[in-house]
Amino acid sequence: MTRTSDRERRRDPARIALYVFLLASAAFFLLPVVVVVLNSLKTMDEIRQGSLLALPASPTFDFWRIAWSSACSGIECRGISPGLFNSIKIAVPAVFLSVLVGALNGYALSQWKRPAADRIMLAITFGLFVPYQCMMYPTIVLARTGGLFGTYPGIVLIHVVYGIPYTTLLFRNFYAGLPDELTKAARIEGASFLQTFGHVMLPLSVNMLVVVGVLQFTGIWNDYFLGFIFAGNENAPMTVQLNNLVNNTRGEVAINVNMAATILTALPTLLVYLLSGRYFVRGIAAGAVKG
Structure with missing residues (x-):
């Protein structure tokens, strides 16, 4: 049967x-x-x-080597390798800070059982629906005023600020689904708010941390718009280097080199997905998009 x-x-x-x-x-x-x-x-x-x-x-693979090389001839520079380190040094701290702040915010809002918490969460969620292109002018003015425009700390801070609403929403929904007995037991043992967060909640959030980290890393690594405006020439990420290579108008358009450069730029995010795939699926199943 x-x-x-x-x-x-x-x-x-x-x-x-x-x-x-x-x-x-x-x-x-x-x-x-x-x-x-x-x-x-x-x-x-x-x-x-x-x-x-x-x-x-x-x-x-000759064209992959050409795409990767950073050789310059006259005023023309070809290659995306200079952008690799820039993308890494932008993405790593921006992902770490946005995930950490989002987790702390999400935990605080999930534990704050008052109407004000819902209003704050509503305001944070509203930020997700405002295209950041609409906020470019005031953001540029603020960055210039603070001396951060075109600097490395500036582009990292921009990614962190724009990522916080997204990470806060995901973590808040995740922590709201955990039993209240966990935090109550920690309080009975004398743990403070931060001790409960660091010793109880974060260890339970490994899969969720991977999910949010992967999503944030993908968004920051693939970003071109913010990197082009705020990073400056010395900190230009791989996506900006790729655009400069593809839009090079001197001589024949090397389609094979451009395609090789596209693959090289996309490889880090693919590797991140492959290495974290098991935890990513677990995090999604555990309620990453629940609520």
Whole structure:
């Protein structure tokens, strides 16, 4: 009976249609990646003469090395390697601070059982729906006034401030779903607010910390707009370097180099997802988007 029911379940038209839809969706999203990878391994002559989906006749990683190099000729600089360290030194502290502040805010709001807490949470959530493009002018004025415009501390602070509403909302929903007995037991043992947060709540939030950290890292690493405006030339992240490379108008447009540079820029976020995949899925299942 069990084998028969399993066979019938596999032959269920609805299940088959679901699998077909999932495979078609995966192919739809993976096709651009396949095109980029294939053409980053071809010469320009091969790209011009063949199809974008054709396999490379003689695959080569020479164009990856060109995309990565930081060699300059005259006033023209090609390569995205200078932006790697900039992106790392921007993303790491910005992710750490925004996640830490968001976790502390979320815990405080989840424990504050008063109408004022709901109003504060509503105000924070409202910040999620205001496009930061609309706040650029006052943000630029404030950054200039504080001497932070075009500086490394300035771009880190901008990412932290814009990330706090998002991280606070996720952590508040997560902590609101935990049993109140945990904090009550900590208070009975004499633990303070910060001790309860550091010794009880944070250890229970590992999966959630990974979820929020991965989402924040992805958003900050892939950001171009804020990095272009606030980072300055010396702190320009990889996305700005990629844009400069792709929009280079001197000579022939090297499609293979541009595609290789695109892959190199996207690799760190892909590696982060691969390394944290198990914890990311657990965090989502534990209520990362609940509430």
